[in-house]
Amino acid sequence: MEAAQPFTVTDLKQHIYCQRISYFHLCLPDIRPVTRKMSIGIERHVDERKRAARRTMAMYGLTEGELLFDVDVTSSRxxxxxxxxxxxxxADELIVVDYKVASRHGKHQEVQLAAxxxxxxESYLLPAKRGFIYLTKAKKAVEIRISSQLRKIVESALQEMTVIQQTExxxxxxxxxxxxxxxxxxxxxxxx
Incomplete structure (x- = not known):
């Protein structure tokens, strides 16, 4: 039996925002309109990456650590x-940071961060108890606790997505x- 194609974190975020978006991505993958808002987000992401490289660890409550950008992550589980x-x-934790072209964030972005x-x-074998959503319009980093509740939402949403994909x-x-x-x-x- 063939292994299921992995879901993307973007699909998960969209599923939390509106389950129909994940339905269209999963069941009708050839239909993918790109809006002006999406194009602007992609352009601004590149600019933000350059600015982020100049920031200090103090934003994350640290004095030292290693910064990695555009990190591919996977989970077979x-x-x-x-x-x-x-x-x-x-030294003893991972901190995940996601940039958003926005002045505020929503639950769907917190779930994305938890994922x-x-x-x-799973990849680095260190705990990630917190993360940050960096709001580019507000120029501020919002700390998000990676709670057991957020982790359960991730797992539950992935199960829902599997059912949507299987039943169409x-x-x-x-x-x-x-x-x-x-x-x-x-x-x-x-x-x-």
């Missing part, structure tokens, strides 16, 4: 892959319909 914006390797932490732990059944739309306004799949839903 979770069947998950992704590319982490920044990883801080300290990165779980994969980094379209889930209900998000309760927060304002999210649909900028969605790349808005025209495919037909009921929002």
């Amino acid at each position: 979770l069947n998950l892959v992704g590319r982490l914006d920044q990883l801080v390797i300290a 990165y932490a779980m994969m980094a732990e 059944r379209m889930p209900q739309p998000t309760e927060w319909r304002q999210r649909c306004l900028d969605c790349e799949f808005r025209r495919f839903c037909n009921d929002v």
Whole structure:
């Protein structure tokens, strides 16, 4: 039996935001509209990487550690892959950092950060108890505790995604319909 294609951390984040987005990515992978907002995010990510290299460890409450950028992380246990914006390797912990072109963050981004932490732990064999979402518009790093609750959400969402992929059944739309306004799949839903 063939091993299942791993999910991406982006698919996981989108699943938390709206399960229909992960449905379209998983069940109709050839349909992938790119919005203006997505293109801008990609461009700004490159610029942010350059600025991040100049920052000190003090932002993370450390005096020393190793900074790695654009780190590919995987987990065979979770069947998950992704590319982490920044990883801080300290003597006794890992700190995952994800850049967001935003002035605030949401639960979907916290879950994404937790998934990165779980994969980094598997690869580097050190605990990742916290991470940071760096909000580029606000120019501030928000510390996120990688709690057992966030870890459970990651695992539960991955199970939901597996069911969606296997059954190819379209889930209900998000309760927060304002999210649909900028969605790349808005025209495919037909009921929002």
